[in-house]
Amino acid sequence: MGRQPCCDKVGLKKGPWTSDEDKKLINFILTNGQCCWRAVPKLAGLLRCGKSCRLRWTNYLRPDLKRGLLSEYEENLVIDLHSQLGNRWSKIASNLPGRTDNEIKNHWNTHIKKKLRKMGIDPLTHKPLPPPPPPPPPEPTQEQENQNSSEMETVTIQDDYQKQSISEAPSMEVINNGFCTDEVPLMEPHEILVSESSVPCSSSSTSTSSNTNINNLLEDLDFLPTFDWLNGDACTTNNMGFWDMHDDFNYLDLLNNDIDSDRNNDVLTANPPSLPPSAHHDFNQYSGMVMEEESWKFELM
DNA sequence: AATCTAGTCAACCGCCGCCGC
DNA sequence: AGCGGCGGCGGTTGACTAGAT
Numbered sequence: 001m002g003r004q005p006c007c008d009k010v011g012l013k014k015g016p017w018t019s020d021e022d023k024k025l026i027n028f029i030l031t032n033g034q035c036c037w038r039a040v041p042k043l044a045g046l047l048r049c050g051k052s053c054r055l056r057w058t059n060y061l062r063p064d065l066k067r068g069l070l071s072e073y074e075e076n077l078v079i080d081l082h083s084q085l086g087n088r089w090s091k092i093a094s095n096l097p098g099r100t101d102n103e104i105k106n107h108w109n110t111h112i113k114k115k116l117r118k119m120g121i122d123p124l125t126h127k128p129l130p131p132p133p134p135p136p137p138p139e140p141t142q143e144q145e146n147q148n149s150s151e152m153e154t155v156t157i158q159d160d161y162q163k164q165s166i167s168e169a170p171s172m173e174v175i176n177n178g179f180c181t182d183e184v185p186l187m188e189p190h191e192i193l194v195s196e197s198s199v200p201c202s203s204s205s206t207s208t209s210s211n212t213n214i215n216n217l218l219e220d221l222d223f224l225p226t227f228d229w230l231n232g233d234a235c236t237t238n239n240m241g242f243w244d245m246h247d248d249f250n251y252l253d254l255l256n257n258d259i260d261s262d263r264n265n266d267v268l269t270a271n272p273p274s275l276p277p278s279a280h281h282d283f284n285q286y287s288g289m290v291m292e293e294e295s296w297k298f299e300l301m
Numbered sequence: 302a303a304t305c306t307a308g309t310c311a312a313c314c315g316c317c318g319c320c321g322c
Numbered sequence: 323a324g325c326g327g328c329g330g331c332g333g334t335t336g337a338c339t340a341g342a343t
Contacts, residue, residue, distance in 0.1 A: 016311070016337080038328070054329075055312070090331060105332075106310050305343075313335075321327085 013047045017056055021046055025053055026061055059102045066098030070107050078104055079112060083126040 013021075028044035034057070037050035046053060070078065074096055081092045089101035089108075096104065108123075116123040 014313075036328085051329080052312080058330095059311075087332065101331075102311075110309055303343105305341105307339100307341085309337105309339080311335105311337090314333085315331105316333100317329105317331080319328085319330100322325090 011047065012049050012052075014052075017060075021048070022056070022061060025057060029057060029061075059100045064098055065100065070096075070099070070104075070111075074099070075107075075112060075115075078108065079116070079126075082108065082112075082123075 017025075024044050024046055025040070028040060032043070037054045040046070040050055040053045041048045044053070048056075077096060078092060081095055085091050087105075089105045093099050093101040093104050113123045116126075117129065120129050121127070122129050
């Protein structure tokens with residue numbers, strides 16, 4: 001009856017992930033895709049529970065994650081969505097491609113809350129904060145009354161500022177017309193093509209587990225195209241681990257057309273098959289196809 | 302230079318809904 | 323039908339770092 005327990009938690013490692021553990025997890029998922037998390041630690045040779053592996057992957061190692069602070073636009077979007085959804089971080093995160101619920105939650109608690117309070121806005125209700133309780137002098141003077149009225153004025157201005165900043169954020173319609181994490185495949189063809197032998201052993205790497213991501217691990221590889229999902233632009237990693245943008249074609253073009261792109265005398269040739277739209281939504285379907293479909297490989301001529 | 306404090310964020314904990322058995 | 327595991331979620335913790343004293 002029922003299922004076997006996820007893990008007995010005996011002898012399992014906790015705490016920060018090492019770069020070696022990261023490599024194992026990345027290699028396993030790039031090779032096998034995201035399947036049953038319960039089975040992942042055993043199959044990948046990790047002394048972690050499946051839950052920990054899932055968290056590490058979704059919050060840190062996923063190749064489509066954006067790193068760094070949220071932009072002003074993203075911050076405004078988070079504030080807008082939070083006013084509608086409350087602390088439903090995963091729902092909020094689903095509207096910010098490349099951002100995780102954990103990341104947004106942390107940013108909210110460390111940056112946005114303070115920012116809103118400074119603006120005189122209650123981060124919980126998104127309404128103007130009540131004015132601070134007045135000092136208890138025996139008789140309010142005329143000067144104090146003037147001060148109180150000016151406080152009210154400030155709150156009104158701040159409220160207007162809030163409305164303005166929210167109205168400056170794009171509408172949900174606009175957002176939904178663009179990429180949404182729910183619609184974006186979690187993995188890219190070239191990422192699946194990375195084999196264990198091609199992942200550099202970075203024992204000399206100075207990167208710690210906290211800043212090890214797929215880009216660090218791939219930095220020694222040859223030309224490797226990928227996509228910037230937010231902008232729909234194609235970009236590549238070079239052997240220095242930097243990202244080069246190719247502005248002259250985009251993801252949709254890559255899906256639907258054969259493309260030759262000239263860039264600094266290099267030619268990028270992409271001949272992806274035209275996939276049915278649903279194929280781009282399902283990681284397992286995607287990865288399986290990629291593993292067997294040679295035409296997804298990109299070549300630098 | 303040493304210590305303290307505040308800020309940041311990765312990771313864990315515990316709860317909940319769904320669904321397999 | 324109901325038990326219980328899995329995956330997802332939100333809240334919280336604690337290690338680490340940078341700046342202040």
